[in-house]
Amino acid sequence: MPLREETIRAGLTTRRIGSAIHLLHEVDSTNDEAAALARGGEADGAIVIAEAQRRGRGRLGRQWQSPKGLGLYLSVILRPAIPPHDAPVLTLMSAVAGADAIERTTGLIAAFKWPNDLIVHGRKVGGMLGEMAVEGSRLLYVILGIGINVNQAEADFDEELRQTAGSLRVEAGHLVDRTAIVRSFCESLDGWYERFLCDGPPPILEYVRRHCLTLGRQVTARSGDQEVSGLAIELDDEGRLVIRDASGELHHLLAGDVTLTG
Numbered sequence: 001m002p003l004r005e006e007t008i009r010a011g012l013t014t015r016r017i018g019s020a021i022h023l024l025h026e027v028d029s030t031n032d033e034a035a036a037l038a039r040g041g042e043a044d045g046a047i048v049i050a051e052a053q054r055r056g057r058g059r060l061g062r063q064w065q066s067p068k069g070l071g072l073y074l075s076v077i078l079r080p081a082i083p084p085h086d087a088p089v090l091t092l093m094s095a096v097a098g099a100d101a102i103e104r105t106t107g108l109i110a111a112f113k114w115p116n117d118l119i120v121h122g123r124k125v126g127g128m129l130g131e132m133a134v135e136g137s138r139l140l141y142v143i144l145g146i147g148i149n150v151n152q153a154e155a156d157f158d159e160e161l162r163q164t165a166g167s168l169r170v171e172a173g174h175l176v177d178r179t180a181i182v183r184s185f186c187e188s189l190d191g192w193y194e195r196f197l198c199d200g201p202p203p204i205l206e207y208v209r210r211h212c213l214t215l216g217r218q219v220t221a222r223s224g225d226q227e228v229s230g231l232a233i234e235l236d237d238e239g240r241l242v243i244r245d246a247s248g249e250l251h252h253l254l255a256g257d258v259t260l261t262g
């Protein structure tokens with residue numbers, strides 16, 4: 001069923017998230033649409049949703065497969081008055097809201113794989129792409145993009161993704177209401193954002209630390225040319241993954257690709 005703005009809005013009790021809802025048919029990327037709206041002055045909490053993306057973007061320049069009417073492709077504009085170095089935690093915040101929305105809508109438990117994967121039954125069902133605009137030392141706005149594979153069947157994924165990707169439909173064994181996911185995501189994000197504005201990053205980091213399946217595992221992390229292997233021991237106060245390598249040296253990673261090796 002196509003998404004409808006009135007149905008998403010009906011009964012939405014959020015204070016900020018969904019203050020404006022831009023529901024579009026097909027776009028290159030909802031993150032790009034949201035950034036264009038933010039440059040034009042669109043308010044804190046406005047969201048952009050598309051039924052399909054022609055050039056959905058994942059991290060590290062990857063593509064995010066965005067077939068029409070099957071997934072959730074949503075970007076939020078935020079304008080918190082915070083220094084740019086606090087902004088990466090907001091991407092974790094959107095992961096928390098995504099996991100919450102998945103659980104409340106389907107009963108499936110989604111775990112986090114640092115830095116931005118939502119995993120159900122060992123398969124990636126969602127991902128986050130946080131982007132920001134900065135002028136000098138001032139944060140102008142943040143775009144939080146979330147993609148959730150909702151009603152894809154296995155055959156809807158390209159061959160190379162079939163081993164690792166999952167959808168809520170496949171994992172739950174039934175079709176899932178995308179409107180319910182959107183509303184639940186907005187409500188959860190609204191609560192977490194309010195907390196962030198009052199208390200800063202600690203509550204989000206605390207939550208992610210408790211639900212992050214990367215921590216306590218042997219990992220290999222790649223970031224640019226750098227590759228580090230070792231034990232993922234903690235998330236530091238900036239949301240960076242701390243890896244202790246075999247020689248005991250600590251590496252703090254802000255971004256990267258992590259493979260669990262043990």
Ligand code: BTN
Nearest residue numbers: 029031056057058059127145147
């Ligand atoms: C990842 O796992 O690499 C991040 C995927 C993020 C995908 C979402 S879909 C909505 C928003 N628009 C985009 O182009 N990307 C994000």
